[in-house]
Amino acid sequence: MLSLDSFTYRLLWRLKSFLHFRNRGPQPIIYNAPCRKFIPPSNFESLLDKEKMINFVALKDELNILSRIFNQLPEKLDERDWHSLVQLSNTKDRFFYLRFLYKREKKRTNEKINEEMKKLKFEENKKQKLPINHQINKEEQSLIYLRNSHIG
Structure with missing residues (x-):
């Protein structure tokens, strides 16, 4: 919880910042x-x-x-x-x-x-x-052959 003087200083500093005062003082420090x-x-x-x-x-x-x-x-x-x-x-x-x-x-x-x-x-x-079946049927074998062949 902020003490009253810390809260008022922060409020005053923000007001000066909003109104674009040049001399606002140091930015407030919040102690927790x-x-x-x-x-x-x-x-x-x-x-x-x-x-x-x-x-x-x-x-x-x-x-x-x-x-x-x-x-x-x-x-x-x-x-x-x-x-x-x-x-x-x-x-x-x-x-x-x-x-x-x-x-x-x-x-x-x-x-x-x-x-x-x-x-x-x-x-x-x-x-x-999934467990891999190492047996390849003939249809898959022909597809693999065509995919790997360099016939364009």
């Missing part, structure tokens, strides 16, 4: 409930040095905000992903890395779905095929 809850591994903080710990605290805050305004985030983060994110020094790089993880995750799920669909289609085609 967090779409994901990211929990780091249990011993992760003890492995970090001072600089990476600062990045880790910033990362946790960014993930909290991003999960409220952005839906295209990965479902979960592995320990390797946490280490990669902590090594990135600025917000922009972390955001692009999170988007990369999301796209990679979507691609893998789509590939799995496509493989399953191919297997199902193959099984379905296999069931639909």
Whole structure:
């Protein structure tokens, strides 16, 4: 549910946009409930040095905000992903890395779905095929001969 000030700002911004005002202000941001809850591994903080710990605290805050305004985030983060994110020094790089993880995750799920669909289609085609009779009668044999001959 939107708070009243967020709703009024959005309404005012759309009105200014409709009336073609030049100075509308920044586009409104809609804060929702967090779409994901990211929990780091249990011993992760003890492995970090001072600089990476600062990045880790910033990362946790960014993930909290991003999960409220952005839906295209990965479902979960592995320990390797946490280490990669902590090594990135600025917000922009972390955001692009999170988007990369999301796209990679979507691609893998789509590939799995496509493989399953191919297997199902193959099984379905296999069931639909009728047993082949290897005996050909004389009429079919003459038709096959005429079809394969090069007499034009």
